[in-house]
Amino acid sequence: MTGIRRLVAPVIFLSALVALGLSGSELSGRLGFGPLGEQAQNVLQMGAYLGTAWLLGRVADLALSGLRPRNRPVPKLLRELVSALLFLIAVVSGGMLLLGHSAGSALAGSGVVLALLGFAIRNVVADTLSGIALGLEAPFRIGDWVDVEGLARGRVIEIGWRTTRLLTRDSTYVILPNSQISRQRIVNYSAPRSEFRVQMEITLDHALPATKGAEILSAALRNAPLIRQTPAPDIRIQAIEAEGIRYALRYWLERFDHEIDARDAIWREVDTALRRSGTSTSVRRLRILGETGDKPTRPEANMNVPRTDPVVTEQTIPSQLQSASGKR
DSSP states (O other), rough: HHHHHHHHHHHHHHHHHHHHHSSSSHHHTTTTOOOOOHHHHHHHHHHHHHHHHHHHHHHEEEEEEOGGGGGGGOOOHHHHHHHHHHHHHHHHHHHHTTTOOOOOOHHHHHHHHHHHHHHHTTTHHHHHHHHHHHHHHHHTTOOOOOTTTEEEEEEEEEOOSEEEEOTTTTTEEEEEEHHHHHHHEEEESSSOOOOOEEEEEEEEESSSOHHHHHHHHHHHHHOOEEEEEESOOOOEEEOOSSSSSSEEEOOOOOOOOGGHHHHHHHHHHHHHHHTTTTOOOOOOOEOOSTTTTTTOSSSGGGEEEEESSSSSOOEOOOOHHHHHHHHH
């Protein structure tokens, strides 16, 4: 009922203009005026344009208000943009009509003006329409932790019609145009739930049996703070490679902003567990050779050098390097 009442005013306004236009000659004769001139008729026609835009804007607002895509109301800005566009067309058409153009040329001219205006502010329009699309789709909400591919990762603190603002984990304030966000892949770490699983990898030496290695890493995960014990963290063997056995440590976190602290705590627990068991990560193997066909003359020729990175490689030093070192 309230929606119907909103249509009463524009309907009365249009009816009055129509009645004035039909009975204009008779009414002006009774009042002692001459017949309505062309300029007065143009003014009435411009009023009719504005009244039509008023009525259509109210009808569009009622229609869009009844829509609820994804159980969310249509943004108010979209309804206001429709009304503003209708009034802009009416004003431009009426102005050209007053300048002496016909109704058809006035409408065509208003289309050209709108096209030029749209081209001039195309970036603003793109950002605004993208903001409306984001409001309808709602891929994230204020307070969500998101990763916009190639742009930024942080917590959403404001969603505007032109821009979205994020606060990163380093307390950096990032302002992103909505048109850029809409073209990128968005990962939301807070929806549909704030819990999410993280996976870390580590390579241990072949000397440590896979079962024993999994037990050591599993104990380290159970002692690490910040991670959830339900669902329980687990260890998976990813591959047995030339460098060693590669394990995946999988665990759940309640919030995305705990990831860095949790990762640091897990690495500390893993280091403690490995040292306690007398185990280390895989080692880099160096094999020093003499001239071609010669065998190493010293027992120290084969050495296991502790790894300084998680990748194990076997390197063969050419005989030319040994010869060069012997000349010095």
